Amino acid sequence: MTTTEPTQAPAQRVINGRASRIDPKDYPDWFKAKRRGGSLIVHPLVPAVMVGLPILVIVAIVIYPTIWMFYHAFHDTNMMSLFSGDWAAVGFDNFGLVLSSDRFLSSIERLGIYLLFGACLQVLLGTALALLLYEGIRNNLARTIILILLVLPMMLPPSIVGVLWKFLLQANNGAINHLLINIGVMEATARIEWLDSGLSLWSLVLADTWQWTALPLLIVYSGRVSLPPAVYEAARVDGASSWRVLSRITLPMLREIIAIAFIIRFMDAYKFVDKVYVMTSGGPAESSELPVFVAFQKGIREFQIGEAAAYAILIFLFAAILVTLFLQYLKRVLRAQQTQ
């Protein structure tokens, strides 16, 4: 690497160096500093362009479509009118339609169940498993191997996990039902209809938990690894019980990391839809539809674009609240980390 070259003896060269007018104290504003000839070393436009490019991309592929959606949420657009270009303003009718429909309200209820028993439980389980793995297994190699094995489901595409669990949960010759029979939990003739309307949502939660418990597990485990051993040494000398060490040292020190794991998992879960497509297609009879899925169905299968836009806007606004809160927290955590 060439990193050492300029650092070797900068002091002597300052006097005759071309850029000798820079005072390091002026940093981060050094792009205001000038070369001898009077031209700027870094033109102020350079950082603007560097950050401007991604912002431009975001405007093109995120902001513009979002505005498009806002516009059509207040119009009665459908497939036909979209192509012929005649749609009428209908005010808040689309929102009224959405908010009063049973389909939307029950999908919200399902989202609540999914977030609580899917996302939240995954973070709790992942945290518990991570700490168990770290404290319980003493051998370093064994620990790493178990960690890698536990994280394997995360490496599969979510759609494939959906396919896999659809296969495992088949009622008649599915592996899960027959496994339950083989270990004696169930009678040989009994069949659990996992993908029927009663259980389809829970099957989605099951498949999702199988895959994504690994993410909080991985994050919390790595956080635990990076905690300073000296603290634990001191606690051991003081004769603190392992329960006390957990509740007074480990969990408080990991609080931020667990919160971040929760935030990441929660935001992903909020837009969860791929397994719904593959495993149940929202069915049977709309019994496993989540709000995002309904929005897609309305827009792309039923071509009720105005109504789909209203769905999307409602989902978007709620997400905006969550994202704002989460980013505030992330900002605080990162600031605290920087001042440490």
Added chain:
Amino acid sequence: MGKHNLQLTRRLLLAFLAVWLVFTLFPLYFMLVTSLKPVDEINRMVPTFWPETMQVGNYAGIFADPGSLQSIVDSLIVSSANTVLSLFLGTLAGYALARYLRGPVGENLAFFILSQRMFPPVAILIPMFFLFDATPWGADSHISLIILYLVFNMPLATWLMMVFFRDTPRELEEAAYLDGYRPFRAFFKVTLPLVFPGMISVAMLCWIFAWNEYLFANILTGTSVKTFPVHIPTFTQGSQTLWNLVMAFSLVAMLPPVILFIVLRRYMVRGLSLGVVKG
């Protein structure tokens, strides 16, 4: 708590870990077993937990199928091109945010860019489904996916590159300036080599996210372009799903992410936790 009690708790907790390990591994095991079975054995009323007839040829069967090969090629094109683009934009912006724009403006910009990753893409995808049709290449193309995957990969790359650039000591660059290096040269000679490992991990992370992506690909493409996550669920012959090929293909497609993870575990954790966990 008595000593005996403590031992018992410890055993119970370890048993829980073991149960979870079995729960995690059983579906993967059954995937492997299924990928080795012939179709008629899979369709039996009582599934076998070890293949009676080994049919290793299933793995060759994937590569004999032109659709499957094409889907791998499509996935490779989309995820690689998107990774290059995300990394390029992310490195530029990340550097500017870490070095030039350290005040509140830069901070807000960084959080704005990151927030784009957290929003559900529903408000983007439905319009894009219609808007991309108006472009010369259409929605069902590599370009549309390469561009749209920027929605989640570019914010991640920008954010993480910013975190990595902040970690490199700025004094090295200052020393280079005092030596008469132009900013461009200082960036390439001094800073870039330092963040190179981080860049690799960001690239791998972006690549895996694009490689595994299903929703965008399912809604926008599917006829002329078909990435493998969209292709695999359609692995059928007549009305019959060829589960053995589905499972064999899935296991093969899982290999690149798994290998990358084993090699670059530390860096990936950093990326997955948005830079919070130092790893």
